[in-house]
Amino acid sequence: VVPQGGNTGLSGGxxxxxxxxxxVLALDRMTTIRDIDPVGLTVTAEAGAILQxxxxxxxxxxxxxxISLAPQGSVTIGGxxxxxxxxxxxxxxxMTRDLTLGLEVVLPDGTVVDGxxxxxxDNAGYDWKQLFIGSEGTLGVVTAAVLRLVPRPxxxxxxxxxxxxxxxxxxxxxxxxxxxxxxxxGFELVGxxxxxxxxxxxxxxxxxxxxxxxxxxxxxxxxxxxxxAALALLENAFNDGIAIDGVVAESSDQATRLWALRERVxxxxxxxxxxxxxxxxxxxRAFPAFLAExxxxxxxxxxxxxxxVFGHLGDGNIHYNVLLGRGDEPRHAEILNRTIHDLVVRHxxxxxxxxxxxxxxxxxxxxxxxxxxxxxxxxxxxCLDPEFRLNPGKVLPQPERD
Amino acid sequence: VVPQGGNTGLSGGxxxxxxxxxxVLALDRMTTIRDIDPVGLTVTAEAGAILQxxxxxxxxxxxxxxISLAPQGSVTIGGxxxxxxxxxxxxxxxMTRDLTLGLEVVLPDGTVVDGxxxxxxDNAGYDWKQLFIGSEGTLGVVTAAVLRLVPRPxxxxxxxxxxxxxxxxxxxxxxxxxxxxxxxxGFELVGxxxxxxxxxxxxxxxxxxxxxxxxxxxxxxxxxxxxxAALALLENAFNDGIAIDGVVAESSDQATRLWALRERVxxxxxxxxxxxxxxxxxxxRAFPAFLAExxxxxxxxxxxxxxxVFGHLGDGNIHYNVLLGRGDEPRHAEILNRTIHDLVVRHxxxxxxxxxxxxxxxxxxxxxxxxxxxxxxxxxxxCLDPEFRLNPGKVLPQPERD
Numbered sequence: 001v002v003p004q005g006g007n008t009g010l011s012g013g014x015x016x017x018x019x020x021x022x023x024v025l026a027l028d029r030m031t032t033i034r035d036i037d038p039v040g041l042t043v044t045a046e047a048g049a050i051l052q053x054x055x056x057x058x059x060x061x062x063x064x065x066x067i068s069l070a071p072q073g074s075v076t077i078g079g080x081x082x083x084x085x086x087x088x089x090x091x092x093x094x095m096t097r098d099l100t101l102g103l104e105v106v107l108p109d110g111t112v113v114d115g116x117x118x119x120x121x122d123n124a125g126y127d128w129k130q131l132f133i134g135s136e137g138t139l140g141v142v143t144a145a146v147l148r149l150v151p152r153p154x155x156x157x158x159x160x161x162x163x164x165x166x167x168x169x170x171x172x173x174x175x176x177x178x179x180x181x182x183x184x185x186g187f188e189l190v191g192x193x194x195x196x197x198x199x200x201x202x203x204x205x206x207x208x209x210x211x212x213x214x215x216x217x218x219x220x221x222x223x224x225x226x227x228x229a230a231l232a233l234l235e236n237a238f239n240d241g242i243a244i245d246g247v248v249a250e251s252s253d254q255a256t257r258l259w260a261l262r263e264r265v266x267x268x269x270x271x272x273x274x275x276x277x278x279x280x281x282x283x284x285r286a287f288p289a290f291l292a293e294x295x296x297x298x299x300x301x302x303x304x305x306x307x308x309v310f311g312h313l314g315d316g317n318i319h320y321n322v323l324l325g326r327g328d329e330p331r332h333a334e335i336l337n338r339t340i341h342d343l344v345v346r347h348x349x350x351x352x353x354x355x356x357x358x359x360x361x362x363x364x365x366x367x368x369x370x371x372x373x374x375x376x377x378x379x380x381x382x383c384l385d386p387e388f389r390l391n392p393g394k395v396l397p398q399p400e401r402d
Numbered sequence: 403v404v405p406q407g408g409n410t411g412l413s414g415g416x417x418x419x420x421x422x423x424x425x426v427l428a429l430d431r432m433t434t435i436r437d438i439d440p441v442g443l444t445v446t447a448e449a450g451a452i453l454q455x456x457x458x459x460x461x462x463x464x465x466x467x468x469i470s471l472a473p474q475g476s477v478t479i480g481g482x483x484x485x486x487x488x489x490x491x492x493x494x495x496x497m498t499r500d501l502t503l504g505l506e507v508v509l510p511d512g513t514v515v516d517g518x519x520x521x522x523x524d525n526a527g528y529d530w531k532q533l534f535i536g537s538e539g540t541l542g543v544v545t546a547a548v549l550r551l552v553p554r555p556x557x558x559x560x561x562x563x564x565x566x567x568x569x570x571x572x573x574x575x576x577x578x579x580x581x582x583x584x585x586x587x588g589f590e591l592v593g594x595x596x597x598x599x600x601x602x603x604x605x606x607x608x609x610x611x612x613x614x615x616x617x618x619x620x621x622x623x624x625x626x627x628x629x630x631a632a633l634a635l636l637e638n639a640f641n642d643g644i645a646i647d648g649v650v651a652e653s654s655d656q657a658t659r660l661w662a663l664r665e666r667v668x669x670x671x672x673x674x675x676x677x678x679x680x681x682x683x684x685x686x687r688a689f690p691a692f693l694a695e696x697x698x699x700x701x702x703x704x705x706x707x708x709x710x711v712f713g714h715l716g717d718g719n720i721h722y723n724v725l726l727g728r729g730d731e732p733r734h735a736e737i738l739n740r741t742i743h744d745l746v747v748r749h750x751x752x753x754x755x756x757x758x759x760x761x762x763x764x765x766x767x768x769x770x771x772x773x774x775x776x777x778x779x780x781x782x783x784x785c786l787d788p789e790f791r792l793n794p795g796k797v798l799p800q801p802e803r804d
Contacts, residue, residue, distance in 0.1 A: 039576045040686035040718065062580065084525055095523060098500055113774045118685045121497060121719045122752040123486050123536055124759060124767050125797065126779045130532035134525055151579040174441045177553040178464065181624025183585075222583025223627045281523045284442035316442065317523045353523040365526050372515045377528045383785035395527065 001025050002391050003137035005047065005079025008071045010277075011358030013083060013136035013394050022392075027078050030143060035118075038063050041149040042101060042118040047078025047142050054147075063149040066093040070263065078142045084134030086354030091314040092185040092220065093150060095354070096133065102146035103129040108139075108385040118146045131380065136356050138391040139384045153220035157230045158186075158255035161237070161246035162211025166288045168242045169213055172233075173284070173314060175242075176217060179233045183226065186218030187314025194265045194310040201271035202264040204257075208245040215313070216262050265310045269321060275308065276333045278320040280344045281353035287313070290347050294320060297339045302332050317353040341368060357395045366397060403427050404793050405539035407449065407481025410473045412679075413760030415485060415538035415796050424794075429480050432545060437520075440465050443551040444503060444520040449480025449544050456549075465551040468495040472665065480544045486536030488756030493716040494587040494622065495552060497756070498535065504548035505531040510541075510787040520548045533782065538758050540793040541786045555622035559632045560588075560657035563639070563648035564613025568690045570644045571615055574635075575686070575716060577644075578619060581635045585628065588620030589716025596667045596712040603673035604666040606659075610647040617715070618664050667712045671723060677710065678735045680722040682746045683755035689715070692749050696722060699741045704734050719755040743770060759797045768799060 003025045004014040016022035030046035033054060037043075038061035045054050051072040055065050068088040069075055075085070081103065085096045093099065102117040115129050132140050163169050169189060176184050190198075192212050199205050206214060217233075219226045230248050237243035249255035269275055282290055291309065298305055304325015311318035322336055341351045345368050357365050366374060374396075381388075381396050392398045405427045406416040418424035432448035435456060439445075440463035447456050453474040457467050470490040471477055477487070483505065487498045495501065504519045517531050534542050565571050571591060578586050592600075594614050601607050608616060619635075621628045632650050639645035651657035671677055684692055693711065700707055706727015713720035724738055743753045747770050759767050768776060776798075783790075783798050794800045 037685060037687060039572055041579070042685070084529070086523055086525075090523065094500070097529070098496070107778070111774050111777075113778055114772060115775065117750060117752065119683045119750075119752050119755070120717045121488055121492065121683045121714075121755040123488075123756055124752045124754040124763070125771060125775060126537055126541075126782050127486070127499070127532065127535070128775070128778050128782065130529065131782075133529070135528055139528075151583045153583055170441055177443070177624075179624060181553045181555055183623065183625055221585065221623070221625060222579075222581060223585060223623060223625050223631060225625045225627050229625060281521045283439060283444070283520045285439060312523075315522045348519060348521075350519065350521050350524040350526045352526040353521070354525055356525045357527065361526070369527060370516060372513050373517065373527060373530070375513075376509075376515055376530050379785055380528050380530065380533075383781055 001389055003027065003082065003141045005076035005082065006071065006074040008074055008079070009083065009358060010355045011360040013356050013358035013391070014079070015359065017393060025141060027076065027143070033057055034144065036061060037118060040118060042146055043149055044116060044118065044144065044146045045077045046144045047076060049077045051075045051077065051080065058149050059152065062152055064152045065147055066150050067096060067099070070266065077145055081133055081142045081145050082135065082137050083356050086312070086315070086317065088186060090312060091187055092182065097130070099148045100129065100133055100145055101148060103132055103142055104144040105129070105132050105140040105142055108387070108389045116144060116146050131384070134356065136358060136391065136394050138381060138395045140390070151222060154222050155224055155226050156218065156220045156255065157226040158249045158258050159217045159230050159234060159246060160206060160208060160258045160261070161215045161217065161234065162208050162244040163213050163215060163242065164211065164244055166213065166291055169215055169313060170284055170287065171242050172215060172237055175237065176233060179229050180219045183219045183221040184314070185220040186216060188216040188262050189311060189313035189318065190214040190216070190262055190265060191309035193306055194269070194308045195261065197268040197272050197308065198261055198264045201268040204261055204264060206261055208247055211244050216258060262310070269308050273323055275321045275323045276336050278337070278340045279353050279355045280320055280340070280349055280351060281315070281317040282344065282347050282349035284316050286347040286349065290343055293343055294340055297343065298322065301335055301339055302328050304328060337364060359394060362395065362397055403791055405429065405484065405543045407478035407484065408473065408476040410476055410481070411485065411760060412757045413762040415758050415760035415793070416481070417761065419795060427543060429478065429545070435459050436546065438463060439520060442520060444548055445551055446518060446520065446546065446548045447479045448546045449478060451479045453477045453479065453482065460551050461554065464554055466554045467549055468552050469498060469501070472668065479547055479549070483535055483544050483547050484537065484539050485758050488714070488717070488719065490588060492714060493589055494584065499532070501550045502531065502535055502547055503550055505534055505544055506546040507531070507534050507542040507544055510789070510791045518546060518548050533786070536758065538760060538793065538796050540783065540797045542792070553624060556624050557626055557628050558620065558622045558657065559628040560651045560660050561619045561632050561636060561648060562608060562610060562660045562663070563617045563619065563636065564610050564646040565615050565617060565644065566613065566646055568615065568693055571617055571715060572686055572689065573644050574617060574639055577639065578635060581631050582621045585621045585623040586716070587622040588618060590618040590664050591713060591715035591720065592616040592618070592664055592667060593711035595708055596671070596710045597663065599670040599674050599710065600663055600666045603670040606663055606666060608663055610649055613646050616663070618660060664712070671710050675725055677723045677725045678738050680739070680742050681755050681757045682722055682742070682751055682753060683717070683719040684746065684749050684751035686718050688749040688751065692745055695745050696742055699745065700724065703737055703741055704730050706730060739766060761796060764797065764799055
């Protein structure tokens, strides 16, 4: 049985295998928003409810469900929970796990467990719902969820900066934390090659001087003074030689145009050709060394290949994608995967920051995780789904049947 | 084997039974702070490190570990994780679970599982660490943790308000969200009887007119403008008849004095005499009905008893404690527990918001939780600790031995 939400997944968690013997359990008719509490800041929605619909409903109460993903018109609540989805609001509000207060789950044996409590604090018994968040439908079927809402911020400021190095990007991040604190709601990185693809395929150009790296910095607050704080941050960064050029959006239209530069990267990259994708996270301070080593490894493994680097630097999560060269064969993808993932693990990172293991990254995780971790995860699977009824082969390799 | 941190627990999770046959595993010599990363905003510390020590170390880098509990000079990192501790910073930064990025855990069979990754985003495999957070040492022994740090806010404002009802308190909470957004960092409630105990035993009086309820409202931000926002909130609340009286602290000394009114409640209550304690959470909108029904039940069950109500209203968590009357016998405690807990469950709440089940609340949880939830928790325990080696009888009742 393969539970499926909006079927937008990037690593195959919701896709049945090729055997023709798996049953897709579509949740797209369970769409009811059962409750919105604008004072208690919670929404209770069924698994098939669409993210955009839930956000629109919250907005009528001046509240928001802070999960921002490109496909929000098709993503479902169940899919968000099952994959512990990330997106553009993680820096400020965390992953979907951090927003999940309660779940209703159907276990593989058919038991319905109702944990739809709309509570911020609940230390009664084990917090079993955590097991199902991010487990990609392999332990139980999420049928409804209680999620946290947040007040909609009244003020918002976006800046685009050009910097010469990743080191300078990290310096800027530290300064932004000091200046803006946790009103800092976005700190996105776009490398020069990614920005060039956006220009070529989406016709958008950054309104600042060409740089090795671009940073989109966003702040949100109920309080005023964001624009002043952003301008001061920029000015200090120029004076100290940390930023090369930059602009603070003067209107929400201009902010939207700046964000489009970031949002169009994925489709522009796709228009350029097929790429080998990596969704990695690292401790922030490891990025300079990791990126230098990755470029070196890339040059020696596949001289015609080009890296496309962009992502949520503030969350420690970047997409290190590689456009293969003309002469490269499919086996290059596998070699590259292993090379990049080895580097990630050596620097204390994760080979799947926000897209999950699904099918595509199962073997790599198994190769790289410690035996103790794999064994613990296998124990959890056996405990909840001893017959491997749910989503077999996803996350964990399926044991051979006797 | 009973793992023990600072031994400050309020519900007996770290206390061995009376048999004399249990072994206390003290972690108080594992005190090393292994790493602080002020840019990546993480701290890695061993289980026995003291909260205050870790906060002091973070402060030297301009960062903070946002967990504020009265006994922070004796609370340990391991204890915080094992109990998923709450405290005064939950409204803004969540429970300890929300701050925990990685764990090192020893399983009951002796396996060491190293998950000390300092990553905000990691969707590789099941997030097994969640099982151990808040499980009160019944599933594994936490030996070290990676926790999130936050930038230290430069501005802080505290206001004390008097209101006539819990309904008005909730109205004020909604307005504070609109006006201050998520710079709102504290929204604490103190009932009149609790405030009278503080006056009697600690000699502190609120600098505003006597009210049925007092609210301590705190905001923190890197941005200026908090005091203006708090004053505007107060003025509007007076004009609309929601607040009776109020004051915004004019200095950090005055803010400290206002907070002392809240912080001295527990010790003042203890000085008055023994009380029956309830640590409950509810959806915010359920509080008016719950409190009215609880007072009614109290009057009929135990006419001489007095309630002492205070707590983290913004988190939906209050301590509903009861000072028994002169003629009340010990069995009144049990009757009261059941009465209050029945009400809590009827309103969709939890009977243990932040103190855990330990020993004291195990039977009540078992009585009130659904069979499906208890069975799922028992399955998790059997999966990880099939021989009940760790902390037997805590959280879950121990099955009888053959």
